[in-house]
Amino acid sequence: MSFLTVFYALLFYAATALMVVGLAVKIRQYARTPAPFKIPTTPGPITRGGVVARLFREVVLFESLFKGSKWSWLFGWLFHFGMLVVLVRHLRYFTEPIWFVALLAQDIGVYLGMAMLAGLIGLLGRRLLVDRLRYISAPSDYLMLLLLIAIAGTGLLMKYITHTDIVAVKAFFLGLMRADWQPLPADAMLLVHLTLVVVLMAVFPFSKLLHAPGIFFSPTRNQIDNPRERRHVAPWASKLDATRAPSK
Amino acid sequence: MAKAEFDTPQLKGIPVIPHLQPGAMAHSRPFVAKAEHQEPLGFPGELVDDWKTKAIDKMGELLTKYRALPVFLDACVKCGACTDKCHYYLGTADPKNMPVARQDLLRKVYRRYFTFAGKHFPKLVGAVELSEEVIEDWYRYYHQCSECRRCSVYCPYGIDTAEITMAGREILAHIGIGQKYSNEIIGKVHKIGNNLGLPRPALEDTLEGLEEEVEEDLGVKIRYPVDEKGADVLLVTPSADFFAEPHVDGLIGYGKVFHQAGISWTLSSYASEAANFGIFIGNYENMQKVAMRIRQAALDLGVKRIVVGECGHAWRVAYSFWNTLIGPFDFLDPKYPVPQHVCEFTYDLLQKGALKLDKAANDDKVVTFHDSCNVSRGSRMGDFPGGQFVIPREIIKASCNHYVDMAAETIHENTFCCGGGGGLLTDDLTELRVKGAVPRMEALKRVIDEDGVTHMAAICAICKSQFTKVLPFFGMGMDMIISVHQLVGDALVLGAEH
Structure with missing residues (x-):
């Protein structure tokens, strides 16, 4: 077993653990923190089904962003939808026999990889060119885009120019999952690609990537507009009810 | 620096996104509490x-x-x-x-x-x-x-x-x-019961004066009762409605609607304020304490319903937070929503045919409607999403013949704040208030120029006070801003069959 294989195997285990545990800790925090008031942005849904539909539109169509900024919506949606299909396509490296959905994404996947890259470059362009966005951007905001651009870029380069032994890559990842390590090809482009993915996984719970779980816990989006019909009291606030008599 | 000179922005006729001017408002800060x-x-x-x-x-x-x-x-x-x-x-x-x-x-x-x-x-x-x-x-x-x-x-x-x-x-x-x-x-509300610090005798005097004034005008005795035990409805309204123009015309309008509908109602001197500035400072305890006066007044007076007057943040607190803060309202009549907005109350009566309105009474006006921010995005009226946009407009359209909306990106959920909400309606923030009103003023100017709009109706005490103050900065009359229930009151045919 080469040092390289052991190193990357351990790297992927560590990054996966960090991402899963880190996200679990944040999700637990969000879930356990009460929302003492009903604060849905209205007009909002008045039934639970309506809330599910609202969140679906937000997560799948980016409804609010569409209202807010057409360019951000276009680039953001291209990037996210592209990434989704690319991720599904990558399931071929983790499933044997290959899952049906990964096969479905096989042909369109590469085009959506390009769409993803185009969306990311558009987002970076806006961040650099619009004075309001420059003002609100920290170094981490640029680095996150550059990281994703580099991941998409190295992936596409491997697809079209510096091919790697994808059969061996698949064996490596299946081996990781089965605790039966297999050698990882020592191709520079592949190693860069995988290293950047490890970085992305590791920073997930410590960065603005928390918008992914965050949207589901956003009280302005996930609450039912029914405060008159249903009394809603947080545990810490219900203690105040006992002492709320006014001074007369 | 609050009294610093500033230039009123020129209205451009089209919405413009400005380029950054760092520090442009760094001098703006309100007086600090003692x-x-x-x-x-x-x-x-x-x-x-x-x-x-x-x-x-x-x-x-x-x-x-x-x-x-x-x-x-x-x-x-x-x-x-x-x-x-x-x-x-x-x-x-x-x-x-x-x-x-x-x-x-x-x-x-x-x-x-x-x-x-x-x-x-x-x-x-x-x-x-x-x-x-x-x-x-x-x-x-x-x-x-x-x-x-x-x-x-x-x-x-x-x-x-x-x-x-x-x-x-x-x-x-x-x-x-x-x-x-x-x-x-907030201190005044804790101590006396309203934002103005108006004690019970002064409130009674004011309402008596109002009754006389209305009777002189109309020849009909309309009551503006306070602390009447056993009334059906407790009306909680912003205290500006007792004094300020154009707010008081709205209060006159509520009284006429109650009178015509034959529903007994009362104000409370203990809970003589709908606004709850506790929301502005984000403090749960103070917001609850302010709101508790209303629960207490409703219990003491033995009313069956609570109706809230025209006030934006008050309605958000009442609609979205009251049940949490001061509920449950199991002592009130379950047939009616608790609380009920005065626009819901009037709309309900209109739907039942209990009110007769003569639209021609407002023929001197071309009216538009300013959606108040906290009503639009923090609450609802009626039993369907967006009722807070439909119901006030339906009332206005039932009260006048000439109604136009402002541009779509400036109404409904997209509405712009008047510039004075959220605890900023104070003279030490005049520059901020004038500049913050620009997007609304742009939209208003367009309907004035294109549709001949003469009046803008609103359902918020802050919006009404803010526009009264800032409209003249932009060369518009301060009396353009009116209460929705002023339109209703003026159009209402008193004594008609119902």
Whole structure:
């Protein structure tokens, strides 16, 4: 077993653990923190089904962003939808026999990889060119885009120019999952690609990537507009009810 | 610096997104609360010694009490969708008035003290230590947000800057830096029962005078009762309705509707205020204490229903928070929503055919409607989403023949704040109020020029006071702004069959 294989195997285990545990800790925090008031942005849904539909539109169509900024919506949606299909396509490296959905994404996947890259470059362009966005951007905001651009870029380069032994890559990842390590090809482009993915996984719970779980816990989006019909009291606030008599 | 000279912005006729002018409003800060305004609310009277620790502790406490805070502070990706949505940014061009930049004033401190990235890589993620400079920025720019929630409509994660502003103000108040305007008023409500500090005898005198005035005008005796036990309806309305123009014309209108419908009602001298400035300072305890007077008054007077007058933030607190703060309302008639907005009340009567309106009485007017921010984005009327847009318009259209809407991007959920909401309706913030009104003034000017609009109706005491003050800055008459129930009152045919 080469040092390289052991190193990357351990790297992927560590990054996966960090991402899963880190996200679990944040999700637990969000879930356990009460929302003492009903604060849905209205007009909002008045039934639970309506809330599910609202969140679906937000997560799948980016409804609010569409209202807010057409360019951000276009680039953001291209990037996210592209990434989704690319991720599904990558399931071929983790499933044997290959899952049906990964096969479905096989042909369109590469085009959506390009769409993803185009969306990311558009987002970076806006961040650099619009004075309001420059003002609100920290170094981490640029680095996150550059990281994703580099991941998409190295992936596409491997697809079209510096091919790697994808059969061996698949064996490596299946081996990781089965605790039966297999050698990882020592191709520079592949190693860069995988290293950047490890970085992305590791920073997930410590960065603005928390918008992914965050949207589901956003009280302005996930609450039912029914405060008159249903009394809603947080545990810490219900203690105040006992002492709320006014001074007369 | 509150009295600094400033130039009223020229209306351009089309919406323009300004380029950044850093520091353009750095001089704008409201008067700080004195000890006498702070202490009755449970806040320290002056800056506490260990303010830095106290502020961080308070932030930590709020992070565990309000889920919105950790979610909103973590989730922002700086996409920029909100950057051109705030009326204060559009009117002042100060970058710290962009919603995301306003949030960042708190977020950068949150990151420094509460996140791994900010503790270990502060420069990378823009995290900073809490300092006097940061506190000063909080005080300035959390008092340049009217908590109108417009930004939250366009945010892909629903981040509501109002929640961040409330947290910022709450932290400031707890280290001894409160805002005089809001805290002084909350103190008056705790002590006397309304924002004006109007005691019971004065309220009775005022209402008696109003009855005489209306009787002189109409030859009909319309009652404006106070503290009448056994009335069906307790009306809770902003205290500005008792005095200010054009608010009082709305109160006259409510009285006429009650009279014509034959429903007994009363005001309360103990709970003589619908507005609840507790929401402005983000303090649960004070908001609950203010609201409790209304529950108490309803119980003491033995009413069956509570109706709330025309007031934006009051309606948000009443509709969205009352059940939480002062419910359950099991002592009231379950046939009616609790609370009920006066527009819902009037609309209901119109639907039943209980009111006859003569639209021709308002033929001298071409009317448009200003959706108040907290009604539009923080509450509802009726039993369907968006009822808060439909019901007031239906009432207006039933009361006059000439109605036009302003541009779609400035009404309904997209409405612009009047510029004076959220605890900013004070003379020490005049420049901010005038500049913050620009987006609404632009939209209004267009319907004046294109459709001959003569009047803008509103259902919020703050909007009415704010427009009365700022309309003249833009060369428009202060009497353009009217109450919705003034239109109803003027069109109502008294004594008609129903």
